[in-house]
Amino acid sequence: MDFQLDEDQREFKALLRTFVDKEIVPVAREWEQAGRYPTEIVDGMKEMGLFGITVPEEYGGLDLDxxxxxxxxEEIARGWMGVAGILGSHSLACRLIAMHGTDEQKQKYLPGLATGELRSGIGLTEPDAGTDLQGIRTTARLEGDHYVVNGAKMWITNARYASPLPVLVKTDPSASPAHKGMSVLLIESDTEGYEVTKDIPKLGYKGTESCEISLNNVRVPVTQLVGGVEGKGMQQVLSALEWGRVNIAARSVGIAQRAHDEALSYAQQRKAFGQPISDFQAIQLKLGELGTQVQAARLMAYWAADAVRRGRADGETGMAKIFCSEVALNAAIDSMKVHGGYGYSTEFEVERLYRDSILMSIGEGTNDILRTVVAKSLIKGETKVG
Known part of the structure; x- marks a missing residue:
């Protein structure tokens, strides 16, 4: 068993850390509070090729393991979790197209998506359907060589930049079970009837927009049906979301690591009763637990990621997402306690970490729902413990 990154991965992590420390950490708090879009950071990620991390090399991507x-x-969320979201939804869309798109769809979109010239997201959630994707109401009715799409999507990351946007629809609303009638269409943002209606205000996860999208008689060519076959949408989406759970687990580790770093630094600088508060056993207990949990979460995230490399890993990625997201929240709370009153101030990083950490237990499937996914995987023998 090898718990170490290989040489290429270590060098890649060092490169990412340098970028984050130079380009993100110094501006994150100020830009987040100002509601400023991180255009310069996005440009830097383009230059590094990060928009192509799930795009095959033949289309100009990095095709990362x-x-x-x-x-x-992990590294970008350590600097600013909201910025990691810009890459997250885009990367899932790229993965979906690369895995399931037709040759024509791959040639049309993947080279531009790899450079960041094109951006994307993923259109799943609706006002009445989040974790229960089979409950979506958006329909796509076939008329000649076009689908006519009607419905609405919400909480769509990158909505104002995404084109094409993979949108989960029901091509056969009467199908039973419902997933057999679901498909994914690649919808371009300049299509008539496609409208980003508003940005949704959020407690945290700022830096990227989360929007509502209206689809009113949007005519989409049949050539935009992912894979060219109806009824495969749910399987296509779930295969991408497996990587999405790794994404959330890793972002959670980044938040937890930053919470640890901030707590450790503050405890060594802050003095009370004539000595650094890091000398007090009560603070040491918190720091010791915080460091232990962060490292455990990191190993869990890497373990789940490696399981994805080896094949289908619903149970492993579910476990990692649950554990890491809860570590992130607890780490933010404990860091805030170490900071005392200053932890509640917007002048310190830790309050932003707290606001961002809460989303990690909700995004890519709530933790309670994922516990049932993990349980089913254990019952079927697909995931082993021990």
């Missing part, structure tokens, strides 16, 4: 993929989100 799952562990290296996790490193990207």
């Amino acid at each position: 799952p562990v290296s993929f996790a490193l990207v989100f």
